[in-house]
Amino acid sequence: MWWRYIEARKHVSARRKYLLYERALKSLPGSYKLWIAYLAERRLAVRGLSPTDGALEALNNTYERALVTMHKMPRIWLDYLGLLVDQRLVTRTRRSFDRALCALPITQHDRIWQLYLKFLMQPGIPTETAVRVYRRYLKIEPTHAEEHIAYLKSKELWGPAARMLVKAVDDDTFVSLEGKSKHQLWLELCDIITRHPREVTGLKVDAILRSGIRKFTNEVGRLWAALADYYIRQGLYEKARDVYEEGLTTVVTVRDFSLIFDTLTQFEETLLQHQLQNGADDEPAAEDGVDSDGEDFALKDDGNDIDLRLARLQHLTERRPELLSSVMLRQNPHNVHEWHKRVKLFEGNPGRQITTFTEAVTTVDPNLAIGKLHTLWIGFARFYERHGDIDNARVVFEKAIQVPFKYLDDLATVWCEWAEMELQHKQFRRALDLMRRATAAPLNLDRRKGAKEEKEGPVQGRLYRSLRLWSFYVDLEESLGTLESTKAVYSSILDLRIATPQIVLNYAEFLQEHKYWEEAFQVYERGVALFRYPHVREIWKAYLSKFVQRYGGSKLERARDLFRQALDMAPPDSSRELFLQFAALEEKHGLSRSAMAVYERAVRTVPVSERFPLYELYLARASDFFGVGKVREIYETAIEGQEPYNLSEEDTKRMCQRYAQLERKLGEVDRARAILVHASGLADPRTDPGFWSEWQAFEVAHGNEDTFREMMRIKRSVAASYSQTHFNTSIVEATLAPEPGSAAAVEAGGRPDEMQALEAAALRQSNIPGFVSAGVTQTDPSMQPADKAPAQAAAVSVPANQEDIELADVDDVDEEENGADQGGAAAAADADIQLQQQAVPEAVFGSVPGKRPSAEAAPGALERFKRAKAQ
Structure with a gap:
């Protein structure tokens, strides 16, 4: 009723309307609808007035009276607080915000805090007030700490901002609403505490940055530079140098090393330049300067020796390759190539080189080494050798042969290098003793172990099977030993079954040089028993050639047995050369018939692609030995194409x-x-x-x-x-092409052709692919309905092709050939003969429909016959 009353009197003056609202609210103080309408009327009336106008204060009092009963209504609180924010009543507004937060349930607080934080960002709000309010806000919304940090940074409150960042970084449950990672927060913290060291008090800056260095390995260089920058701004230059040096000796990437080294170099150059400008006797004042990045820091140092600073800068520059090498080795201490490069850096300094070699061989793990570890040991020993200290070189080699290398060949190389060193110093007996010692089988050798079980042990237990070592040993024996010792070494290689075809050939050649032919042939026999094709090919080739060269035809049967054995082992694609050698032997020392048998077997055995040259040789020899009869037999066998003589x-x-x-x-x-x-x-x-x-x-x-x-x-x-x-x-x-003259053919770009039309029509008349009708289609009447048989039995006439080329038939050619002997007179007489066309009676064809030929069925046939007879 009150609302209808107010609606009925809405055209009265504002004063009378306010009285109506007051009367209504006095009767109904808990009516939210009446209070909202009343306050809206009052707010509309004060729009545009000065903040100091009395009407605004009356409106504030009205809101206060409304909140007595409407204190649980957030909408009224928000309107009231917005009105106070516009009036810039700081204290009253802050207290009203606090009252609203106390009156409303916590589920409604987020609506109040949005306006509260907006109020704090207005100019003129005391910083202390804003900081305290933000602390209260973070208790209910701890995830919004970044907003507080941003506010503190905008007010240049670096200490509180740093402490807030420390809390955020240490909290593992903290999630950035702005999408920042822990790494980015760390870098932000480092920037604050290093650029504003005096404002950041109560924080252990050194411990904070070092924990970041341990945790974030991809920004180690930047964090070390930030820590040094912190001490520089504090005026502690020697401490800053220590930090730089510690960073240079701990980083493991070239990028971080370059960043720290460049920063340290710039720092030393800045101090030196400042010292040169102010004089050697003047100490740098503790005043702010500007570095290369435009950042303020104090240049102050206790030293005043310019020469010392120059020497320090030069020494730092000279140490760069060494420091960089240390970085690479810290990154991977098992990189053999980097150790070699480090040794070269100290060229001319034997003490440092020995230290580096010692550190290298004790650091590199044989199983993790990248590169050839044995080259470090060999280089270490060669270093002593170049300086004339053979005894220490032998000590190094002695230690090297005890290293559990990953590969057997590495250990064998160390032994060979040791023997090479002894040979260079004319210690031949020592070299032979070393090889005997290296190739000796272990005392506890178990012959029953398999190859797989033997490989699982250390390489020292498998050294006696190293072909590299035995090859070097046999070379030494051939050069320095006796015939018997050399034969013993070669026999040991064959007994161990580690020989290669080249070893067999060398052994046989060695025996032949000393005229031990039969022993050489025995070596060849052992070689062909050890290997299979294709490795045994060269052994057979040398064996057969040497045997034939030695005995010729004196031991023909033995030679034949050898050739047959070689051919039985050889695959077809590798037998051609053996057949030729065998045939040459038979031609020179044997029988021609045996040679022919070899050639015949050759053309049956070799691949088809290689038979023709053999047939040529076979035919040439058959012609020389047996004449035309044998040659014809070979030719006929070859061209008949029967297995296995086919070509x-x-x-x-x-x-x-x-x-x-x-x-x-x-x-x-x-x-x-x-x-x-x-x-x-x-x-x-x-x-x-x-x-x-x-x-x-x-x-x-x-x-x-x-x-x-x-x-x-x-x-x-x-x-x-x-x-x-x-x-x-x-x-x-x-068949698959579009019908000529159709839309598809026209679209394809082809013009309708009469020849194509005829071919298509012929194909449609026949159901057999590739069949072309002669112009007459005959069908079986018994297979067709009675009403359709006569129509289908009729001959189908195909239009004559205007471009048909008329060729004489084979019969015509035969007739022409038969009449060729009659001479030109008979041909002239036949040319005058006039042929008449006569119809063939129907009875000739019987009852088969469609058999009677007609001129339409075979156009042009009569004319072709006339021309053939005329010719």
Whole structure:
């Protein structure tokens, strides 16, 4: 009723309307609707007034009276607090915010704090007040600490900001609302405590930065520079130098090293420049300066010696390669190449080089080494050798052979280098003793162990099987030892079954030089028993050649057995050379028949691609030994193409051509022609015109018109057989092609062609792919309905092709050949004969419909027959 009353009197003056609201609220003080409407009316009335106007104070009092009963309504609090913020009543506004937070439930506080924080950001708000309010806010919203930190930084309160950052970094549950990582917060903290060391009190800056160095390894260089910068701004320059040096000796990346080294160099140059400007006797004042980054710091140092500063800067520059090498080795202490580079840095300083070598060989783990660890030991020993200290070099080698290297070859290399050093100093007996010691089998050797079990042990237990070591040892024995000692070493290598084909060849050559032929052949026998193809090929080659060279034909049967054994072991693709050697042996010292047997076995054994050259040699030797009869037998065997004498098609054709040439020379023209006919099926006239040219020349020289025509007929037949595949392909393509004259053909860019139309029509008449109708289609009436049989039995006429090329049939050619001997008179007489066309009676064809030929069914046939008879 009160609301309807107020609505009815809404056109009265504001004073009377306010009285109505007051009366209504006195009766209904808990009406939220009446209070909201009343306060809105009052706020509308004071819009635009000065903050000092009395109406605003009356409105404030109205809000206060409303909050007596409406203190749980956040909307009224927000309107009231916004009004106070606009009036810039700091104390009253702050207290009203506190009252609102006390009156409203905690679920509504976020709405109040948004306006409260906005109020704190206004100019004129005391910093202490804002800081205290923010502390209260962080108790309910600890995740908004970054807002407080940003506020503190804007007010240049570096100490509280640093402490807040420390809390945020130490709290593992803290999650940045701005998306910052712990690493970024650390860097922000470092920037504050290093740039403002005097404001940051109560914090252990050194401990904070060092913990960051341990935790964030990707920014180590920057954190070390920040710590040194902190001491520089404090005026503690020697402490800053210590920090720089500690950073240079602990970083493990080149990027961090470069950052620290460049910063330290710049620091020393700045101090030196300041000292030069102020004089050697003046101490730098404790006043602010500017570094290269534009940052303020105090330049103050107790020293006043310019020469000392110059020497310090020069020494720092000279130490850079050494410091960088230390960084690389800290990054990976097992990098052998870096240790070698470090040794070269101290060239001319033997003491440092010895220290470096000692540190290297004691640091690098053989199982983790990157590079060849044995080169460090060898370089260490060679260093003593170059300085004339052979005894210490031997001590180094003695320690090196006890190192558990990862690979057997590394340990063998150390032994060989030790022996090489002894040889260079003319200690031949020592070198031989070293090799005997290295190749001696372990005393507790278990022969029953397998290769896998033996590899699991240290390399020292497998050293006696090192081929590198035995090769060096046998070279020493050949040069310095006796014949018996050298043979013993070679025999040990063979007994251990570690020999290579080259070792076998060297051993046999060594025995042959000393005229021990049979022992050399025994070595060859052991070699061929040890290896398989292809490794045994060179051993057999040397064995057979040396045996034949030594005995010739005196031990022919033994040589034959060796050749047969070699051929039995050899694969077909590696047997050609052995067959040729065997055949040469038989030709020179044996029987021609045996040589022919070798050649025959060769053409049966070698791969098809290698048979033709062997056939040529086989034929040449057969011609020399046995004459034409044997040659013809070989030719016939080769061209028949039966396993295992078969050749490739190309080689068979070439063989036929050579056979034909032989028969031609012997005057056997018919035999030569028959051979060419046999080979004609392998020669495509389109791709091999040489064969047909040769045959044509042969017919011109030895044939007649009949044989020439027969050759041409065979040529056409072969060409047709080779083109059959292409013909079938064209038929399939024509079947799948769009119908000529259709829309698809026109769209494809092709014009309608009469020939294409005829071919398509012929294909549609036949259900068999590749079949072309002769113009008549016959069907079985018994297979068709009675009403459709006569229609389907009718002959189908195909339009004549205007571009058809009329060729004489084979029968016509035969008739022409048969009448060729009658002379020109008979041909002239036949030319005057007038042929008449006569219809064939129907009875000739019986009851089969569609059999009667007609001129329409085969257009042009009569004309072709007339022209053939005329010719």
